[in-house]
Amino acid sequence: MKTIDDIDVNNQRVLLRADLNAPMKSDATGQMQITDDGRLKASVATINDLRKKNAKVIILAHLGRPKGERKPELSLKPISKRLSELLNSEIHFIEDIHAENATQVVNNLKPGEIAMIENIRFEKDETSKDISERQRLAKLLASFGDFFVIDGFGVVHREQASVTDIARVLPKAVGRLVQAEQKAFDKVLNDPQRPYVVVLGGSKVSDKLGVINNLINKVDKLLIGGGMAFTFLKAQGYEVGDSLLEIDRLDEVKQLMKTAKEKNVELVLPIDIVVSKQLDGSAPVSVVLANEIPVGLKGLDIGPKTSELFASKINDAKTVVWNGPMGVFEVNAFASGTKTVAQALAQSSAYSVVGGGDSAAAIRSLGIDESKFDHISTGGGASLELLEGKILPGLAVLEEV
Numbered sequence: 497m498k499t500i501d502d503i504d505v506n507n508q509r510v511l512l513r514a515d516l517n518a519p520m521k522s523d524a525t526g527q528m529q530i531t532d533d534g535r536l537k538a539s540v541a542t543i544n545d546l547r548k549k550n551a552k553v554i555i556l557a558h559l560g561r562p563k564g565e566r567k568p569e570l571s572l573k574p575i576s577k578r579l580s581e582l583l584n585s586e587i588h589f590i591e592d593i594h595a596e597n598a599t600q601v602v603n604n605l606k607p608g609e610i611a612m613i614e615n616i617r618f619e620k621d622e623t624s625k626d627i628s629e630r631q632r633l634a635k636l637l638a639s640f641g642d643f644f645v646i647d648g649f650g651v652v653h654r655e656q657a658s659v660t661d662i663a664r665v666l667p668k669a670v671g672r673l674v675q676a677e678q679k680a681f682d683k684v685l686n687d688p689q690r691p692y693v694v695v696l697g698g699s700k701v702s703d704k705l706g707v708i709n710n711l712i713n714k715v716d717k718l719l720i721g722g723g724m725a726f727t728f729l730k731a732q733g734y735e736v737g738d739s740l741l742e743i744d745r746l747d748e749v750k751q752l753m754k755t756a757k758e759k760n761v762e763l764v765l766p767i768d769i770v771v772s773k774q775l776d777g778s779a780p781v782s783v784v785l786a787n788e789i790p791v792g793l794k795g796l797d798i799g800p801k802t803s804e805l806f807a808s809k810i811n812d813a814k815t816v817v818w819n820g821p822m823g824v825f826e827v828n829a830f831a832s833g834t835k836t837v838a839q840a841l842a843q844s845s846a847y848s849v850v851g852g853g854d855s856a857a858a859i860r861s862l863g864i865d866e867s868k869f870d871h872i873s874t875g876g877g878a879s880l881e882l883l884e885g886k887i888l889p890g891l892a893v894l895e896e897v
C-alpha cells in the first residue's frame with residue numbers, strides 16, 4: 497500500500513477522496529450550519545501535506561444521502577467555506593463536473609491550490625449497484641486527476657465510484673487519516689496489551705452483535721451499557737420496563753453470554769439504571785437497581801454505581817475500545833454515564849480507541865479533551881465493520897496492483 501510519500505505529486509493533480517460528511521442543521525435564516533467539524537479537522541493533515549509537496553488538490557466528498565438528486569440543503573458549499581477557514585486557503589468550487597468550466601477550474605490550478613467538487617452523491621452513478629455506471633463516473637472523475645488518494649475513512653466500507661472504482665483507474669495512495677485509522681484498529685484487533693477491555697453501548701444490540709461476536713475472541717472484559725444493555729438484562733431474567741428491548745435478539749444474546757463464560761471473558765452488565773417515563777428529560781428521573789426496573793419506566797442511562805464500576809475496569813486496563821454511548825447523552829439528565837466512562841478513558845494510561853459517530857460526538861459535546869485519547873475514529877460504519885473483522889473494499893483495493 498502506497499502512502500502519499502511514495503508518489504511524486506509535484507505539480508500533479510491529486511484527486512483526494514475525503515470524508516467531510518459533517519452533521520448540519522439549518523439556522524434561523526434557513527442557512528445550513530455545521531454542528532460538528534471534527535471530520536473536516538481530521539482531513540486537514542493530508543491536504544496540507546499534499547500542498548507542501550506542490551500538488552494541485554481536487555477534493556471529492558459527499559454530504560448526506562441525496563440519492564442522485566441535486567438537493568441544495570446537501571450542497572458542500574458550507575463545508576468548503578469552513579474547510580477553507582481551517583486551511584487558511586481559498587478553495588475553488590466546482591458545481592458541476594459535466595460542465596466545461598469544471599475542466600478549466602482544474603487546469604487553472606497552480607501547485608498548492610485546492611478545488612472541491614460538489615457533493616459527489618448528486619451523481620446517481622456514485623452509489624449505483626451497476627458497476628458499469630460507477631465505472632462511467634470513475635472515468636470522468638479520473639480525467640480531473642493524475643493520482644487518487646483515499647483519505648475518507650468514513651466511506652472505505654463502501655463500494656462506490658469515488659471510493660473503489662476510481663482507485664482502479666488512477667495510480668493510488670492512502671492518506672494520513674486512513675493510515676492513522678488503520679494503525680489504531682490494527683493494534684486493537686491484532687496486538688492489544690492486556691488487560692483488554694471493550695465498552696459497548698448505543699441504542700441497538702442488533703447493530704453491535706457482529707462486533708461482540710468478533711471481539712469476544714480477543715478481549716478480557718466486555719462492559720455493556722446503553723440501550724443494548726436491556727436485552728442482556730432481559731436475557732438474565734430481569735424485567736426491563738419500557739426500556740429498549742430487541743426481543744428477537746434474545747437467543748443470540750443468551751448464546752453470547754454462554755460464549756463469554758466459555759472463553760473466560762468477564763461480561764459486565766449494569767447494576768443500576770437511571771429511569772424515567774420520558775426520553776427528553778421532562779419527567780421525573782430516578783435511579784433503580786438493574787433487576788428492579790419498574791413497569792412503565794424506561795432505562796435511559798447507566799446508574800452511578802455502574803459508572804463507577806465501569807470506570808474502575810477501564811482504569812485497570814492497558815487497552816480499551818469504546819463504542820456507543822452509555823445513555824441518551826443528548827439529554828443532560830441522561831449524560832452522566834457516558835461522561836464518566838469518557839472521562840475514565842481520558843484519564844487512563846491505556847491505549848484507547850473510540851469508534852462510532854455518536855460516541856465521538858459525545859466526547860466533543862461533553863467537552864472532554866480529545867487529545868487525551870489515542871484515537872477517535874472518524875468513521876462510524878467503517879469502524880464497526882473493522883471491529884467485526886470484515887475486509888473493507890476501499891482498503892482492499894489499495895492492495896491491488
Ligand code: ADP
Nearest residue numbers: 698699722723795796820823824852853854855
Ligand atoms: P455510535 O454512533 O457511537 O455507534 P449508536 O448509534 O449505536 O452509537 O447509538 C447512539 C444512540 O444511542 C444515541 O443517540 C443515544 O441517545 C442512544 N442511546 C443510548 N442509550 C440509550 C438508552 N438507554 N435508551 C435509548 N437510547 C439510547
Ligand code: MG
Nearest residue numbers: 852853854876
Ligand atoms: Mg450512531
